[in-house]
Amino acid sequence: MASRLLTYLQRCYRLGFGLLLACGLLVGALAGGCTPQVRDQKSVIVIVIDTLRRDKLGIYGNTRGLTPQLDALASQALVCDDAWAHAPWTLPSTASLLSGVLPQRHGAGGDVSSGFRAVREDTPLLAEQFRAHGWRTGLIANVDFLGPAFGLTRGFEHVDALGSRDNHTPRTATRTTQDALRFVEGCGDQPFFLVLHYFDVHAEYEPPQPWRARFADPRDAAERTQPMGSREQVVARRFQGATLDADLLGRMERLYDAEVAYVDDAIGAFWRGLPEQVRATCTLVVTSDHGEEFGEHGDWEHGHTHHPEVLRVPLFLRAPDLSPRRESALVGHVDVARTLLARAGLDEKRARDGQRLDTAPLPGKTQHHTAFGRFWGPATTSMRSESYAVHRRASPQAPLLYERPADAWEAQPVRNEARLQGALVSLAAWEAEQELLPAKQGPTPRMDASTKQRLDGVGYVEAPR
Ligand SMILES: [Zn+2]
Structure with a gap:
């Protein structure tokens, strides 16, 4: 449809029918309701695997064989070895990834004492830029922090942001992949900007078979025997000072590993399900919003420290014009936004705090990284x-x-x-x-009761019940 319109417009132009061209543009604008597209735009896919630790990927040295699909993609990519999130929990971290500005500027976050904050309305978001310049924009997400109440849906024409009801029953990675492929199919031959968020790795650790059997502790290999990372366990740890049991933590981590393997398989299915033309031309970014602690600094889960098991993230970029290589420089999520805008020919300065990952460092920029805020406890x-x-x-x-x-x-x-x-x-x-x-603060999010309840259900508990 779009290519036929373009051919028609080009023919009009060559024949010098200025009036006809103007009419054609008017009809096109009325019919499409968006900016006419340019043919050389390429699709951009950002995959965010919630809570995925860097050291679970084979490309970063893991030997359990959890991530063959991601490793295969990364072998064709620019792999960042020293990449970091800017906050230790979903909302502020993802806001930096999708804007290119630091949490002190975008204001999204808050904490358990003062409550949540949405992203500030003056924060430039990637999706707005892509949409304004003719890309179709889609968000497939599985936690309410990426839903409308927190401001990060701005710029997405297609928003499929399900809030998981609890840690036990998220939209599975398999279904998430299917829904993402449906969005891609709906774009036809139009370029798209897709943010694809998987939540399965986040607690509660409930991997399906056969990954459970392959990677869980033998005691947990057949079926769920007890809660592993439930809301109740979060409450017991955060509000009642429950001690950590080393054996239980070990079992949790092996179930977590199985979740990683399951999501890896679903991402492989997503990649294979893309049209060949998209695979051959798109820019693919894979990262996580933060990791997970299993006792390295005496605690469990995330949102409470800035140590590497929580803040250091996997990050790679795959595109046909990027030579596969390892990048050892210290980089952060804000650099992803800047890189994507620059590669698309959009205004990269909107990603104010970032620098390009695919070129030499910007003049005058020193190589360091900062992170700000935490959910559990003072800043x-x-x-x-x-x-x-x-x-x-x-x-x-x-x-x-x-x-x-x-x-x-x-x-x-x-x-x-x-x-x-x-x-x-x-x-x-x-x-x-x-x-x-x-540091700036975003507005108080307008959450309905069910949104609050869902966030409470996945462990973002503002007060114990
Ligand atoms: Zn998260």
């Missing part, structure tokens, strides 16, 4: 440079300093007060230079 800000990571935590928690890259898992804090203070001064100087303080 934390962290900064990573090539040589250290510093965490500035609200009192009474002391700041922390780690060597980079030697202490990759941040296991041993550096006991050197002068170095710690120097790192904190550098962090403050960078915040001032970037005009990040005071």
Whole structure:
């Protein structure tokens, strides 16, 4: 349809029928209701696997064979080895990924004490840019933070944002893949920008067979024996000080592994289900919004610290014009937005805090990364440079300093007060230079009772019941 319209317009132009051309444009605009497309636009797919730890992928050294599909895609991609999210939980992290600005600017987040905050209305979102320039835009998501109440649906013409009712029954990855392919099919030969979000890896860990049998602890291989990451366990940990049981954590992690393997399989099905022309021309980004802790720093799940098991993420970009390679530079999610805008010929400066991943660093930009906020507890800000990571935590928690890259898992804090203070001064100087303080807050989201209930059900509990 679109190509026929273009041919028609070109013929009009060649024949010099100016009046006819004007009429054709008018008819096209009235019929399509959108900007006429340009033929060389390419589709863009951003896959976000909620809660996926970087170290579960074979390309990052995992040896359990959990991710053959992702590994195959990554083998044809620009793989970022040192990529980080800007917040340790879904809402603020995804807002940075889909805007290219830091949480201190977009304002989405909040915490358990003060309540949730939606993304600020002055935050430029990727989907708005793509839609304004003729891309079809689609969002397939499985948590309410990506639904209308929190502002991240702005710019998407197709919004299929289901909020999972609880941790036990999300829309499965299989169905998510099917719904995404239906959106792609509906786009015909028009370029599209698709954000595809999978939630299965998030607690509660309930993998289907045969992945459960292959990767779970033998005691859990046949069927669900007890809750593993339920809302009740979140409440017990966060509000009642329940202790962590090492054996239970180990069983949870193996079930989590099986969920990773299941989602990997569903992503393979998504990729194979795409039209060949899309696979051959699109830009594909794969990442997660944050990871998950299984006891590395004495805790479980996410939203409470800025350590690598929670903040360091998998990230790769695959496109026909990008040579497969490993990128060792320190990068963040804001860089994804900038890269996608630049590659599409759109206004990359809207992704204000990012720099392109597919070119040399921007002049004057230093290689460091920052993260801000947490859901469980008062605000934390962290900064990573090539040589250290510093965490500035609200009192009474002391700041922390780690060597980079030697202490990759941040296991041993550096006991050197002068170095710690120097790192904190550098962090403050960078915040001032970037005009990040005071951190802005987004509006209070307009949530109906059922949205609140669903978020509570998946563990974002504002108060224990
Ligand atoms: Zn998340």
